[in-house]
Amino acid sequence: MHDHSSSEKSKQMPPRSSRRLPIGAEVDAGGVSFRLWAPARERCFLVIGGNSEYEMNAEDDGYFCLNLPGLSEGTRYQFHFGDTDDLLADPASRFQPEGLSGPSAVVDPARYQWNDHDWQGIQAFGAVVLRCISAPSRGRVPLRQPGKSWLNCGRLASPAWR
Known part of the structure; x- marks a missing residue:
C-alpha cells in the first residue's frame, strides 16, 4: 500500500x-x-x-x-x-x-444532530477548577499558602519537561 x-x-x-x-x-x-x-x-x-x-x-x-x-x-x-x-x-x-x-x-458540524437539549449545565457552587501550567519549571510550581512555597507537579509534567 x-x-x-x-x-x-x-x-x-x-x-x-x-x-x-x-x-x-x-x-x-x-x-x-x-x-x-x-x-x-x-x-x-x-x-x-x-x-x-x-x-x-x-x-x-x-x-x-x-x-x-x-x-x-x-x-x-x-x-x-x-x-x-x-x-x-x-x-x-x-x-x-x-x-x-x-x-x-469526517464530521459535518452543520449536519450534527444535538441530543442534549434538556441539559441544564452544572452549578458553579461546589465546582472544582484545576489549573495546571505545563512549563519547564523543573516540576515545581509556586504556591500562595503560608508555610508552603512549592508544589511538586513532577507526576503531572511530561517527561520531556523534567
Whole structure:
C-alpha cells in the first residue's frame, strides 16, 4: 500500500479562506478539505478507507493540505509520512469511531444532530477548577499558602519537561 511511486497525486489546492479551522477535515460544497500540521516531515500521505492513498500538498510552515471532491461525512481516513507503515489518526479529529489508534471519521458540524437539549449545565457552587501550567519549571510550581512555597507537579509534567 505504501509504494509511493504509484501514489495518486491530487491537484494543488487553491488558497482557502473558507476554512473554519486551521487543521482537520472540513466538509465543503464539493467534498472534503484535509489539513495537517507536521513541521518535522517532508511528505505526508492521506489514506482513505484503508486502501486509497494520496500524497498531500506541502504548504509553508509545515502544513500539508489536500481537497478531495466527492467525499462526505463519515469518510474514514488516516495519515502516514512515508517512512514507516504506521497509519495515524488525525490529531484534530472530531470523531474516532474505533478508538484513538483507529481511523478518524469526517464530521459535518452543520449536519450534527444535538441530543442534549434538556441539559441544564452544572452549578458553579461546589465546582472544582484545576489549573495546571505545563512549563519547564523543573516540576515545581509556586504556591500562595503560608508555610508552603512549592508544589511538586513532577507526576503531572511530561517527561520531556523534567
